[in-house]
Amino acid sequence: MSTDTLNALVPPGASTTDRDWWRQAVVYQVYPRSFADGNGDGIGDLTGLRSRVPYLTELGIDAVWLSPFYPSALADGGYDVADYRDVDPRIGTLEDFDGLVAALHAEGIRLIVDIVPNHSSDQHPWFQEALASPRGSAARERYIFRDGKGEDGELPPADWPSTFGGPGWTRVADGQWYLHTFAKEQPDWNWDNPEVREDFLTTLRFWADRGVDGFRVDVAQLLVKDLPAELPSWDELQAMDADHGTHPLQDRDELQDVYAQWREVFEEYDTPRVAVAEAHVSTPERRARYASSASLGQAFNFDLMWADFDASSFRSVVEADLEQSARTGSSSTWVLSNHDATRHATRYGLPPAADTGRKAGTAWMLEGAPRAGVDLQLGTRRARAATLFLLGLPGSAYLYQGEELGLHEVGDIPADARQDPAFLRCVETQEWSHDGLGRDGCRVPLPWTSEGPSFGFGTGSAHLPQPAWFAQYSVEAEQADPGSTLSLYRRALRLRHKLQTSETLEWLETGHEDVLRFRRPNGWEIVTNFGTEPVALPTGQFVLASDPIEDQLPGATTVWLRSES
Numbered sequence: 001m002s003t004d005t006l007n008a009l010v011p012p013g014a015s016t017t018d019r020d021w022w023r024q025a026v027v028y029q030v031y032p033r034s035f036a037d038g039n040g041d042g043i044g045d046l047t048g049l050r051s052r053v054p055y056l057t058e059l060g061i062d063a064v065w066l067s068p069f070y071p072s073a074l075a076d077g078g079y080d081v082a083d084y085r086d087v088d089p090r091i092g093t094l095e096d097f098d099g100l101v102a103a104l105h106a107e108g109i110r111l112i113v114d115i116v117p118n119h120s121s122d123q124h125p126w127f128q129e130a131l132a133s134p135r136g137s138a139a140r141e142r143y144i145f146r147d148g149k150g151e152d153g154e155l156p157p158a159d160w161p162s163t164f165g166g167p168g169w170t171r172v173a174d175g176q177w178y179l180h181t182f183a184k185e186q187p188d189w190n191w192d193n194p195e196v197r198e199d200f201l202t203t204l205r206f207w208a209d210r211g212v213d214g215f216r217v218d219v220a221q222l223l224v225k226d227l228p229a230e231l232p233s234w235d236e237l238q239a240m241d242a243d244h245g246t247h248p249l250q251d252r253d254e255l256q257d258v259y260a261q262w263r264e265v266f267e268e269y270d271t272p273r274v275a276v277a278e279a280h281v282s283t284p285e286r287r288a289r290y291a292s293s294a295s296l297g298q299a300f301n302f303d304l305m306w307a308d309f310d311a312s313s314f315r316s317v318v319e320a321d322l323e324q325s326a327r328t329g330s331s332s333t334w335v336l337s338n339h340d341a342t343r344h345a346t347r348y349g350l351p352p353a354a355d356t357g358r359k360a361g362t363a364w365m366l367e368g369a370p371r372a373g374v375d376l377q378l379g380t381r382r383a384r385a386a387t388l389f390l391l392g393l394p395g396s397a398y399l400y401q402g403e404e405l406g407l408h409e410v411g412d413i414p415a416d417a418r419q420d421p422a423f424l425r426c427v428e429t430q431e432w433s434h435d436g437l438g439r440d441g442c443r444v445p446l447p448w449t450s451e452g453p454s455f456g457f458g459t460g461s462a463h464l465p466q467p468a469w470f471a472q473y474s475v476e477a478e479q480a481d482p483g484s485t486l487s488l489y490r491r492a493l494r495l496r497h498k499l500q501t502s503e504t505l506e507w508l509e510t511g512h513e514d515v516l517r518f519r520r521p522n523g524w525e526i527v528t529n530f531g532t533e534p535v536a537l538p539t540g541q542f543v544l545a546s547d548p549i550e551d552q553l554p555g556a557t558t559v560w561l562r563s564e565s
């Protein structure tokens with residue numbers, strides 16, 4: 001298929017002027033190796049995904065965000081990219097990709113792909129070339145190589161740890177060391193190198209030319225570094241100010257020059273391509289830089305994901321973010337789950353983070369037995385309520401595959417079946433490890449049917465083992481049940497379009513500290529009871545509720561009402 005033909009495949013009904021399609025979009029994240037397996041080899045692929053486009057249509061989403069599908073040695077679930085402009089042969093071909101774009105666009109669903117610019121895979125031809133080239137060579141300059149310390153350079157250039165545990169510098173055959181913020185198979189690019197910058201522009205155009213509508217930018221706050229000859233120690237780095245764009249390793253002001261160039265590429269297209277930054281920065285003000293229309297345009301707000309199920313936490317996150325978005329001209333991004341976090345149905349069944357010392361959002365405690373201390377029923381109920389609260393908000397909603405089934409985290413994956421470097425190498429860093437378990441538990445292949453090998457994920461077994469209880473969460477089981485979480489998501493997403501006439505909300509008094517209530521400009525009210533005791537229902541015509549209600553609003557329940565005033 002020619003590039004011209006591909007460019008012509010814009011979603012039906014989408015005018016070329018609807019450059020704002022993303023502002024209130026529902027974006028569904030697909031982790032491709034675990035979504036649907038088209039050829040029965042146990043690994044999800046593009047054919048499988050394409051065969052499930054009718055499911056996505058029925059669900060009512062606006063866009064798919066596809067996590068990395070590029071050739072990769074899978075040292076970090078595909079976030080170690082060996083070739084930015086191809087498809088992993090285990091996942092499919094470029095032709096399959098084009099077919100997927102066409103199939104999604106035919107249904108009016110946009111496609112966002114993941115770009116991983118801080119690091120490549122150690123299998124990337126440029127890293128292999130760097131290894132084969134002498135110190136000081138142009139090939140080494142594309143990455144961050146340094147001589148070591150000690151008499152023979154046998155000590156790393158600095159004592160920095162990698163995010164997944166272990167040292168952040170690895171020694172190569174001729175004695176030099178390279179920097180890797182993540183696993184040792186993920187060498188950091190040198191963003192001072194013009195060739196690296198140019199190559200990413202080529203990559204962005206490559207996918208945009210194939211009809212991709214936007215990009216999710218991995219660890220967007222890293223990339224550009226300022227590394228003096230004498231490197232600071234880790235303790236010194238921790239003590240440095242990260243709020244003013246001058247920290248040596250993260251969120252540097254010059255980074256915005258990179259994104260300004262990317263913005264020029266996005267604007268070459270009609271409709272302009274969009275981007276959303278995964279930017280872990282110190283303040284909402286710093287996040288706003290990534291969300292500006294001169295930069296990436298949108299930035300994830302993970303604050304709801306880190307919050308306990310609690311009215312005042314939810315309200316303060318929402319207020320702060322709406323205010324920030326209004327100031328930058330971007331729109332809010334609401335997230336409860338993704339491929340890096342413990343599924344929210346499970347998180348909400350845990351005791352509050354503050355009471356247990358666990359890190360909010362990331363942890364699900366495993367005191368000997370899987371699922372110890374998790375109230376699954378409560379977690380499910382709260383998850384449904386939180387989702388309906390989130391879908392009632394102005395801004396865009398990012399959903400993670402399987403949350404529409406109410407899936408829980410899988411806790412009991414045997415150690416020898418686990419794949420996540422955060423589990424395999426990161427006993428000491430709690431940040432990414434979910435208290436030692438890693439992220440595989442939210443990446444288990446989806447159950448499509450209640451029986452059969454891999455519950456309909458494929459015709460063979462799945463690359464991560466699925467538990468028996470997946471049967472009751474299968475798409476097949478849930479679509480037959482009007483009370484299921486899937487049925488709730490479908491109804492909510494259909495109705496949500498009626499809320500998207502404007503991007504504002506008005507908070508209303510409830511008289512209960514556990515209850516939040518807001519009105520949208522179309523007259524609908526969203527009321528969530530975060531507590532345990534039922535409260536009186538505000539008057540209004542019933543639209544939808546996260547669980548059955550009668551004359552009162554029970555605890556852990558959200559209702560959408562059409563106000564009578």
Ligand code: NOJ
Pocket residue numbers: 076077079116182218219278339340
């Ligand atoms: C963030 C991604 O979401 C995560 O899965 C990955 O491990 C790191 N970035 C490194 O690319």
Ligand code: CA
Pocket residue numbers: 037038039040041042043044045090
């Ligand atoms: Ca497959």
